[in-house]
Amino acid sequence: MPELPEVETVCRDLRQAIVGRRIAHTRIFRDRILVSVSRRGMAPALHGREILGVTRRGKAILIELSGGRTLIVHLRMTGQLCATRERRRPEHTRAVWEFEDGGELRFVDVRCLGTLELIRTADLAQAITLRNIGPDVLAFGGRLQSALSGLLRRRSALKSFLLNQKHLAGIGNIYASEIMYRARLHPDTVCCELTAQQVRRLGSAIQRVLREAIRYRGTTISDYRAGNGKPGNYQSRLRGRGCPGVIVRMVHNNRSTYVCPVCQPERSTER
DNA sequence: ACAATTACCTGTATGC
């Protein structure tokens, strides 16, 4: 569920809520969510540590701790990370970090596909969660257009390109659909056949959609909750889904894309 | 270098 705008919203909420606080206890309820750290290794490494910062790369959340460690959280499909003082833990709580001053950070994940990785901050680049992902989409800033024209010199389908985190990290299935709808591009378009104008449209759709979605605190279709536990507000502003034409479902690599064949013609006649 | 498939999990919606 969570793509760049959702993960960014979680990070911003957590930055407010947990930076400067100290961990008293770590509790892991499911071992299989752990990456390169054991349940027994996690708790002592975090005990008494202060949260120094919360940042994001692509869809990964980086929680920097005192003592030179960083906790990397990936929410995958249904993971949620929220800071709360509520006592009752919801069903599917997989891990919690209790703070010295009361309250806790919770990782809740119905499907248990999300992951927690603990790594020395100095070795961050080698983290399993990060080693296969490219630069964050928003890190390109104003250079996104020129970066795109280089990256799009491949023969793959546009949809596959947008979902591939090696090139641009952060776009997932929902925003890929929305971005292609707004750029009026068909998901099967071969990247290297895009015209210069289409590349410009793509670049601006990427920036516009992601920034807008962050402003609205992300999209909640079912599971997503921000770092304060509340749903996002962008779902009603997704235009592709509300297109009055007939929306067609297509499948690539087992993932659905919703396309409006009128707005996103496969063979575009304009340049 | 790329695409397609499968696996990892569980909940929900749908059809019979």
Next chain:
DNA sequence: TGCATACAGGTAATTG
């Protein structure tokens, strides 16, 4: 009501 099936926002490993 029960049961089977398909599907869901992600990623990695495997195979072609």
